[in-house]
Amino acid sequence: MTVEEALLIVERVLEQGCLNKVQELVFRQAWEGQSYGDIAKSSGYDMGYIKDTGSKLWQLLSKALGEKITKANAQSVLKRCARQIYATAALSDTTVTSQVKNPQAYQSCFTTHTSTTDRVTANQFQDWGEAIDVSVFFGRVEELNRLEQWIVVERCRLVMLLGMGGMGKTALSVKLAERIQEHFDYVIWRSLRNAPPLKELTAELIQFISRGQETNLPETVDGRISHLIHYLRQHRCLLVLDNAESILRGGERTTFYQEGYEEYGEFLRRLGEERHNSCLVLTSREKPKELAAQEGLTSPVRSLQLTGLPTVEGQKIFQSRWFFLGSESEWGAVIKHYAGNPLALKMVAPVIRDLFDSDVSKFLSLLEQGTLVFDDIRNLLDRQFNRLCSLEKEVMYWLAINREPV
Ligand SMILES: Nc1ncnc2c1ncn2[C@@H]1O[C@H](COP(=O)(O)OP(=O)(O)O)[C@@H](O)[C@H]1O
Ligand SMILES: [Mg+2]
Structure with missing residues (x-):
């Protein structure tokens, strides 16, 4: 689980939505295993202030999640929490949204809105x-x-x-x-x-x-x-x-x-x-x-x-709707495989969600073998084929023939 994914969870469960600047700084660096002393040193903030921000942040999270969270156990609790939220929800849009206390804040992390x-x-x-x-x-x-x-x-x-x-x-x-x-x-x-x-x-x-x-x-x-x-x-x-x-x-x-x-x-x-x-x-x-x-x-x-989206933006296409587990290099490999094509990424996202438990590494290991995924994607999309528009059918065809190992 990357720190970006962890932040998504945090922002989804917290009533306030997005973290403020210092909270985010503390969260990011604590996630990477840094001590409060290191964080204070590298950021120039007073050590007491950083410690206080950290402790309030864990308290907020503990309250939102209903279990004690500390700097030491934050990683394991959030990973478990992520799995629970997304796996049990069968990941329909409505269920995920209903489990998020502050869905607008979650969406606003991704979008600029103009109706x-x-x-x-x-x-x-x-x-x-x-x-x-x-x-x-x-x-x-x-x-x-x-x-x-x-x-x-x-x-x-x-x-x-x-x-x-x-x-x-x-x-x-x-x-x-x-x-x-x-x-x-x-x-x-x-x-x-x-x-x-x-x-x-x-x-x-x-x-x-x-x-x-x-x-x-x-x-x-x-x-x-x-x-x-x-x-x-x-x-x-x-x-x-x-x-x-x-x-x-x-x-x-x-x-x-x-x-x-x-x-x-x-x-x-x-x-x-x-x-x-x-x-x-x-x-x-x-x-x-x-x-x-x-x-x-x-x-x-x-x-x-127009060429494809780079990894960071391609990843957002996936994560704007569902939660996925993947390391930075795994994301890089998936997005490169589909040439950063936004429609292809949008179409592959539910495949990884439904057939690979939202786990990018599971999907990649099969992609590397260059076998199963082709048929799975085809089967999944076949079922929806009649509902797809002609552009989607074309991209689906492209996905199907694009079988080069990553
Ligand atoms: N930069 C982007 N961020 C998020 N979604 C995107 C982005 N670019 C395209 N999409 C989405 O990907 C899909 C395909 O994009 P579209 O503009 O229709 O492609 P094209 O016109 O080149 O065939 C659409 O659903 C679109 O909303
Ligand atoms: Mg178009």
Whole structure:
């Protein structure tokens, strides 16, 4: 059990939720076996103060858990407590939550919360369509900083977020739009999953930005693109188009459009090339060929290839919903095995929970043998197969074929 996992338990059982700074310091260092004297020395606090903080902390914990906890037995009691809470609860969301005295504090340790209603009411010129809820979102700090720099400071006109399925493109696009929305007069988020004809999409965008005032929509797609660009010049708009792969057909070297969707090529080319004050953020598994030619380090067209989450954030994906036992190196190995793909990690989490008693090392030892896990994952997911969406099925397939030993 790592100190991070122990802290989760502590924060879950304590009424006050998260520990204060000094309590956490004492807890962490005591967990690593340091004496109060060592803690005082390394932190610069007075020894009496550290001792007092420690003793109050153990008292609080003893009260919350109903048994005597001291600096000496804290590790063994918390390990036992963790097993009891999570094993007996059969780990359904509701049971775990009901056993936690302060579930909000527990959640807030992981999340930054923005509700959908906040987003919609914050600005009347926002339309978030089917944008997903990203209140549980970890890491991606560098990516968000870089994207903000490109869009807000360097005023890029078209930015692509690229990456394999499940890597977090959709989630990142929503998080990004939430973060930079204040720099725009209009924000509109749309999924291209159902491959809307460009003629309809441009009409919808024009209607939105003109606030329903546009009565003379051009008949041709070209005319509508020009009209839209006229509005994008007048107002600073953030357009997010998710799932652009739905209109693409992957080729060997370049990516072409699905039959009937070739006009999107012209649309993207013009939005990247012509002068306007807005930004289109496009997420896709593949890069449209027009944009490959336009992008560059100093060009207003850029792309960001999304890679997997690092261990710390990958671990949070697991632990935000259930408790798991694992050492740092074991976590590192599991997350590396699934390339830090958030969707893959989300799908593997219940497998480890249900089939391996939430014990990462048990899962890893089978993963290393490269045998059982493949069938187990498949069987478990097979049962749920009909409920999975197509992206999940694809990631499941990827999980199934990704059988390399860690
Ligand atoms: N940084 C993150 N923190 C927490 N969950 C994430 C993160 N990125 C993605 N997810 C979750 O992983 C799943 C897959 O992400 P998604 O954005 O749909 O991937 P993609 O669009 O690349 O296929 C979603 O359930 C999403 O909420
Ligand atoms: Mg997506």
